[in-house]
Amino acid sequence: MTENQTPDNSTSWGRRGFLAAMGIGVGAAIVGLPAQASAAGAWSNPTIGRITSGFRPPSRPTHSGTDVANSQGTAIRAANAGKIVGVRTNSYPGDTRPGLLPGRTGNAVLIDHLNGYRTYYGHIYSAGVSVGQTVSAGQYIAAMGTTGNSTGPHLHFEVLVNGSPTNPYTFLANRGITLGSSAPIGGAGWPTVKQGSTGTLVKVVQHLLSANGHSLVVDGNFGSVSVAAAKAFQTKKGLVADGVVGPKTWPKLILEVKSGSTGSRAKAAQVALNRQGASLVVDGNFGSVSVAAAKAFQTKKGLVADGLIGPLTWEVLV
Ligand SMILES: [Zn+2]
Numbered sequence: 001m002t003e004n005q006t007p008d009n010s011t012s013w014g015r016r017g018f019l020a021a022m023g024i025g026v027g028a029a030i031v032g033l034p035a036q037a038s039a040a041g042a043w044s045n046p047t048i049g050r051i052t053s054g055f056r057p058p059s060r061p062t063h064s065g066t067d068v069a070n071s072q073g074t075a076i077r078a079a080n081a082g083k084i085v086g087v088r089t090n091s092y093p094g095d096t097r098p099g100l101l102p103g104r105t106g107n108a109v110l111i112d113h114l115n116g117y118r119t120y121y122g123h124i125y126s127a128g129v130s131v132g133q134t135v136s137a138g139q140y141i142a143a144m145g146t147t148g149n150s151t152g153p154h155l156h157f158e159v160l161v162n163g164s165p166t167n168p169y170t171f172l173a174n175r176g177i178t179l180g181s182s183a184p185i186g187g188a189g190w191p192t193v194k195q196g197s198t199g200t201l202v203k204v205v206q207h208l209l210s211a212n213g214h215s216l217v218v219d220g221n222f223g224s225v226s227v228a229a230a231k232a233f234q235t236k237k238g239l240v241a242d243g244v245v246g247p248k249t250w251p252k253l254i255l256e257v258k259s260g261s262t263g264s265r266a267k268a269a270q271v272a273l274n275r276q277g278a279s280l281v282v283d284g285n286f287g288s289v290s291v292a293a294a295k296a297f298q299t300k301k302g303l304v305a306d307g308l309i310g311p312l313t314w315e316v317l318v
Contacts (some may be wrong), residue, residue, distance in 0.1 A: 043175045044138040045182045046079045046121065047155050055167040064165035065120065065158035068180040072125060072153040073304045074144040075312050078111055078135040079119045079159075079172075086110030087127045105156050106148025109141055118163075122156035123148050128302030128316070140316050142302045190250040191318055195243060197222040200275050204318060205245050207268035208253045209233055218267075250318070257294075257309040261286040269309050272317045273297060 049070030056063055088108040105122025109129060112118050125145030135141060146153045157179070159168045169179045193205045198221050206218040206226060214229035227243035234241040237252045245253065257269040266286040274280055278293040291307035298305040301316050309317065 041081055042137055043080050043172060043177055044077060045172065045177050045179060046119070046157055047074055047076045047144060047180065049074060049144075049154065049180050051169065051180050052154060054169065055165075065122070065156045066168040066179060067154045067156055069152065069154035070144055072143070072145055073312060074153070075140055075315070076121055076124060076142045076144055076155055078137055078139045078141050079157075080111075080113045080117065080137045082111040082113035082117075082119075082135060084109060084129045084131050084133045084135060084141075085112045085118070087129065087131050089126065104149050106150065107142075107145065108148075111135065111141075116162040118160040120156075120158035120160065122158075123150045123154060124302065125304060126299075126302040128300070140301070143304060143312070190247040190315060192247075193222055193245040195222060195224070195227045200271055201318060202226070204268050204272045204275070205230075205253070207264045207271060208255065211255055211264035211268060212253065250315070251311060254311060254314040257286055259286060259288070259291045259307060266290070269294070269317075272314075276317060 047068050047070065049068040051066060052069045053060065053063060053067040055066050086109065088105075088110075105120075107124045107126050108120065108122040109124060109127050110118060110120050121142060123144075123146055124142040125147065127142050129135060129141045144153050144155055150156075157168050159166050159171045161171075172179045191201060193202055200220060202222045203218050203220045205222065206216045206220075209226070209229045210216050210218070212233055214233050216226055216229055230245055230249070231241040231243045233253065234243070234249060237249075239248055239252065255265040255268075257265050261269070263284050267282050267284045269286060270278075270280045270282045270284075270290055273290070273293045274282070276297055278297070280290055280293055294307045294309055294313070295305040297303075297317065298307070298313060303313055303316065
């Protein structure tokens with residue numbers, strides 16, 4: 001899985017292009033960024049997959065990134081905290097518009113991490129972020145795709161240091177991260193629900209525990225009965241039974257929800273969609289209105305808009 005060999009325009013997307021996109025000068029660009037994005041902090045693996053093409057190998061001396069291949073829809077996450085300074089859509093061969101790597105990497109995102117670091121994510125299905133948005137390390141930004149000049153789903157990942165592409169694999173390895181194979185760190189990820197938690201996210205967990213056979217009154221209060229149900233579920237799944245629903249428990253707790261799904265799992269998805277701005281009746285019937293709400297959410301987040309709530313959609317949803 002790789003993009004076809006064409007002249008690499010990466011280096012043209014240097015400081016001048018960056019500033020042109022910002023529409024402002026150097027001082028304004030730096031002053032205008034929020035304090036929490038003022039320094040590159042911990043780096044994070046941007047996606048999981050296998051390396052299919054490296055940085056400027058002898059056979060591809062102009063390939064200024066590293067390609068990481070996986071299935072379409074695989075989560076792509078910010079490699080560090082920063083600000084979205086470019087979102088490119090529909091750049092295909094023949095596209096001569098100025099901007100991010102015209103004609104080569106399809107839909108793409110560019111993040112500025114300050115301190116001279118920028119990262120670029122090409123061939124994405126679509127972006128789940130917009131220009132000007134601040135992101136944290138590990139925050140979901142896009143789904144993997146094969147847009148632009150590409151032969152299969154993969155991420156074309158570039159690291160730019162003061163405008164010059166550097167080897168992304170080595171760059172991350174020097175920071176203790178194996179590109180493609182290590183779990184992303186930081187970011188939003190799965191939330192934590194524990195004893196004393198209240199609100200609609202608790203209702204999502206209570207519906208999911210019910211759907212997994214631990215019937216609960218769904219009241220949005222994670223009290224002793226809910227904690228006991230969570231512990232029983234964790235024990236059943238071989239997890240540490242601490243009653244805390246966090247990053248290890250969520251992946252086991254979620255259930256696929258799609259057109260025609262019914263019962264507690266459908267209610268869980270409906271409540272979760274309502275938390276994201278939908279206005280669904282929580283009736284436990286995942287019909288056309290619910291599917292449409294799921295597709296709208298997926299489109300907004302750059303996910304494949306199939307209306308099916310699987311692991312990635314669930315993670316972005318909660
Ligand atoms: Zn590439």
